Amino acid sequence: MALELYLDLFSQPCRSVFIFAKKNNIPFEFKKISLFEGGQHAEEFGKINMMRKVPAIRDGDFTLAESVAILLYMAEKFRTPDHWYPADxxxxxxxxxxxxxxxxxxxxxxxxxxxxxxxxxxxxxxxxxxxxxxxxxxxxxxxxxxxxxxxxxxxxxxxxxxxxxxxxxxxxxxxxxxxxxxxxxxxxxxxxxxxxxxxxxxxxxxxxxxxxxxxxxxxxxxxxxxxxxxxxxxxxxxxxx
Incomplete structure (x- = not known):
């Protein structure tokens, strides 16, 4: 099952997650959450992130919020090139x-x-x-x-x-x-x-x-x-x- 990314590209943290995933060929399903339309307050999204913020991800039964945590999760799970988050x-x-x-x-x-x-x-x-x-x-x-x-x-x-x-x-x-x-x-x-x-x-x-x-x-x-x-x-x- 592909990673689900809940994003609105008006949001700068969402853009970092989006660019990182696409640049590293990480398979994902783009789930648009329109902030201006109030999509973050929808009941279903609250099950993904009770903080009502994007970005958020769902990976099977696992959900995660906060862009830096998401970036680090993807870097480690998908073993992206070392320069993104160096081992040194x-x-x-x-x-x-x-x-x-x-x-x-x-x-x-x-x-x-x-x-x-x-x-x-x-x-x-x-x-x-x-x-x-x-x-x-x-x-x-x-x-x-x-x-x-x-x-x-x-x-x-x-x-x-x-x-x-x-x-x-x-x-x-x-x-x-x-x-x-x-x-x-x-x-x-x-x-x-x-x-x-x-x-x-x-x-x-x-x-x-x-x-x-x-x-x-x-x-x-x-x-x-x-x-x-x-x-x-x-x-x-x-x-x-």
């Missing part, structure tokens, strides 16, 4: 270091900019206060600087000479604010060169397939019924308070 202790530690850091840094700040630039204006019909937008962009800038100066340095990839799960998780997060119209690559040649290397290894066709939804987000929001975003209002208010 110190190289693996570099991957783990980035995966541990990104949740409260690049992930959080890139997501906030996406919400502030695109989703909140659509859901509430008003712009985010300038001081909050400026603060969010400053936090994102700090995370991007840390990615370049601490995690990349002068290496081709985060863990060294070869792409790893760390690079995959990083690139999908960086593409999130890009989907809201923020050019995070402007005046960052090191980041551009790294992005191009990641894209080359993943393959442009797969990279574009995974990011088609997020890069069309502005157009999607223009035609989306704002009432469908009402379920996000409690989260939106937390971001604004």
């Amino acid at each position: 202790l110190q190289t693996r530690a570099r991957v783990n270091e980035y995966l541990s850091w990104q949740h409260t840094a690049l992930r959080m700040h890139g997501s906030k900019v996406f919400w502030f630039k695109l989703l909140i204006p659509k859901a509430l019909g008003k712009e985010v206060p300038k001081e909050k937008m400026d603060s969010a962009l400053e936090d994102l800038e700090g995370s991007l600087k840390m990615l370049e100066e601490k995690f990349l340095q002068d290496r081709p990839f985060i863990a060294g000479e070869h792409i790893s799960l760390a690079d995959l998780v990083a690139i999908v997060e960086i593409m999130q604010p890009v989907g809201a119209g923020v050019d995070v690559f402007a005046e960052r040649p090191k980041l551009v060169a790294w992005r191009d290397r990641v894209q080359a290894v993943v393959g442009k066709e797969l990279f574009d397939e995974a990011h088609q939804s997020i890069l069309s987000a502005v157009k999607v929001m223009e035609s989306l019924d704002s009432s469908k975003l009402q379920g996000f209002k409690p989260r939106i208010m937390k971001l604004l308070l």
